[in-house]
Amino acid sequence: MQDVTRATRCLARLTQLTGASLLVELWPVVLRIARLIHGFRSHEVTPQRTFDFEVQLNELLRETGRLIVQWVFNRLEPAEEVPSLLWHQGDLYRRKRKSSMRYLSCSFGPIRLRRYLYEPIEIRDRCLFPLEWQLGVIADSATMALADTVARLASDFTQRQLLDHLAQRHSIHWGVRRLRKVVTAMAEGMGEQRHRAQVARLLAWFKEAAESTGPRKFILSVGRDGIMLPIVQSQKYKEGAAATVSVFKRNGKRLGTVYLGQMPEEYQVAISQQLTRLLLDILKQWNGPLPQLVYVTDAGYHPTDYFNRVLSRMCHPRTGQMLQWEWIVDYYHACQYITKIAQTILGPGREGYAWAKKMRSWLKTKPQGLFRVLRSAGALRAIRGLMNPEDEKDYESAYNYLRNRAAFMNYVGFRKQKLPIGSGVTEAACKTIFTQRFKRSGMKWKLEGGATILALRVIDLSGVWQQARAAMFAAMEAAYKKDLQRPTPAYSSNEYGENAA
Numbered sequence: 184m185q186d187v188t189r190a191t192r193c194l195a196r197l198t199q200l201t202g203a204s205l206l207v208e209l210w211p212v213v214l215r216i217a218r219l220i221h222g223f224r225s226h227e228v229t230p231q232r233t234f235d236f237e238v239q240l241n242e243l244l245r246e247t248g249r250l251i252v253q254w255v256f257n258r259l260e261p262a263e264e265v266p267s268l269l270w271h272q273g274d275l276y277r278r279k280r281k282s283s284m285r286y287l288s289c290s291f292g293p294i295r296l297r298r299y300l301y302e303p304i305e306i307r308d309r310c311l312f313p314l315e316w317q318l319g320v321i322a323d324s325a326t327m328a329l330a331d332t333v334a335r336l337a338s339d340f341t342q343r344q345l346l347d348h349l350a351q352r353h354s355i356h357w358g359v360r361r362l363r364k365v366v367t368a369m370a371e372g373m374g375e376q377r378h379r380a381q382v383a384r385l386l387a388w389f390k391e392a393a394e395s396t397g398p399r400k401f402i403l404s405v406g407r408d409g410i411m412l413p414i415v416q417s418q419k420y421k422e423g424a425a426a427t428v429s430v431f432k433r434n435g436k437r438l439g440t441v442y443l444g445q446m447p448e449e450y451q452v453a454i455s456q457q458l459t460r461l462l463l464d465i466l467k468q469w470n471g472p473l474p475q476l477v478y479v480t481d482a483g484y485h486p487t488d489y490f491n492r493v494l495s496r497m498c499h500p501r502t503g504q505m506l507q508w509e510w511i512v513d514y515y516h517a518c519q520y521i522t523k524i525a526q527t528i529l530g531p532g533r534e535g536y537a538w539a540k541k542m543r544s545w546l547k548t549k550p551q552g553l554f555r556v557l558r559s560a561g562a563l564r565a566i567r568g569l570m571n572p573e574d575e576k577d578y579e580s581a582y583n584y585l586r587n588r589a590a591f592m593n594y595v596g597f598r599k600q601k602l603p604i605g606s607g608v609t610e611a612a613c614k615t616i617f618t619q620r621f622k623r624s625g626m627k628w629k630l631e632g633g634a635t636i637l638a639l640r641v642i643d644l645s646g647v648w649q650q651a652r653a654a655m656f657a658a659m660e661a662a663y664k665k666d667l668q669r670p671t672p673a674y675s676s677n678e679y680g681e682n683a684a
Contacts, residue, residue, distance in 0.1 A: 208250045216243050249291035260299050271666050276301035289326040292354040316663045322364040334369035338639040367635050374638040376654035380647035381441045382464050388430035388438045393471045397433025399601045400475040404429040406609030407486050410617050415627045420447040424454040425612045435601035441645040444616045444637045446630050451485050467500040476508045479606045481516040512591040513606040518543045520581040524560050527578040553592045
């Protein structure tokens with residue numbers, strides 16, 4: 184039993200550091216680990232035995248972690264160091280005895296926690312548990328580490344998948360209500376820090392792009408698009424909105440993208456405000472050379488309205504100088520209208536396909552490519568003669584779309600400047616932000632629940648999860664230090680009875 188002897192020596196050393204009480208807690212589990220190791224080494228090694236050994240060891244190590252967390256947390260409030268009185272938001276609270284054990288979930292599983300209760304002097308407020316605030320307990324249910332794991336998984340897993348995962352991997356058996364409370368609390372806490380984290384990430388990309396080599400300015404590219412969502416209890420607004428802010432180096436290579444998203448609402452006001460605030464704060468904090476400002480969209484109603492009302496009138500937040508935004512209509516969206524013209528004139532066959540392919544090439548590579556396409560379409564229509572009313576309507580719609588946006592389709596010039604001509608990043612954002620999570624088989628969403636998941640997905644996909652989480656920790660710590668304070672010496676503890684002494 185050499186393994187048991189070694190385990191005993193390790194525990195003896197641990198006892199010197201922490202005391203005998205932790206040894207008492209851990210000893211049964213350590214013996215089980217030692218027996219497991221001895222049993223594995225004493226028999227023939229096979230794939231099945233190796234699998235069983237690793238699974239059982241993982242369970243025992245998780246139990247060890249659970250016991251250690253429980254032991255540490257329950258010794259964080261020594262009586263001689265806990266104040267008898269506390270201020271909280273202008274009200275005075277007095278310490279009572281430690282509460283009875285309550286269950287709290289951590290990443291190792293459920294633990295039992297005892298903590299001091301503070302009751303208000305004036306019986307009009309709720310009692311306080313300062314230790315839970317110090318630990319960062321989320322929604323009265325989970326430690327910060329577990330809540331972080333739950334929030335990350337919630338942005339991608341369904342409720343049923345997540346509850347099964349918690350039961351299998353963490354031995355935690357929650358109901359839907361508790362799960363939603365934890366996820367909502369994390370979304371609200373981290374959502375408040377999203378903007379600042381995204382600004383910091385974009386500024387870091389600005390610095391890297393400005394120092395890159397290439398023939399042109401580095402580029403700040405903005406896009407936005409919409410997608411229909413399966414919303415219940417709302418018959419009017421069902422179009423969600425996604426926006427992207429990307430940074431390109433001087434050689435035209437994209438460094439990265441941050442994302443914004445909004446559940447359906449009238450006029451998409453919220454996402455317009457978020458995007459405008461993000462752009463202004465980036466430019467306000469950036470002290471280097473101004474990037475080339477590009478707006479790439481499909482020229483739908485909301486993207487067009489945003490350009491006309493906001494971007495075309497935007498001034499530099501520090502200098503007040505009018506900013507010059509280059510609006511580019513998505514090349515691939517324009518190609519769809521060329522295909523539509525071909526089908527109305529020539530039909531869906533080989534002839535129409537060949538003409539559309541040639542026009543797409545002209546649009547992208549020929550000077551004045553759009554006008555060449557429109558002249559060819561007009562001449563072809565005159566040759567073919569009259570069309571049925573439905574084809575005539577489709578032709579006029581596609582033709583007018585291209586003609587009215589000719590100023591934003593100079594793709595030859597855009598390519599020479601190394602500017603992006605496609606809104607693929609924004610189109611992909613609609614799929615990654617919304618479709619992959621919100622449009623699975625049989626799903627229906629309420630606006631409130633969707634907004635919670637959306638807030639977490641935007642943070643995760645933007646790559647600012649750690650920054651937003653760290654800022655959330657800092658905000659929680661600052662709030663704790665501000666709200667919970669010891670009273671001034673002018674208050675006598677004897678005034679409030681023996682429990683306050």
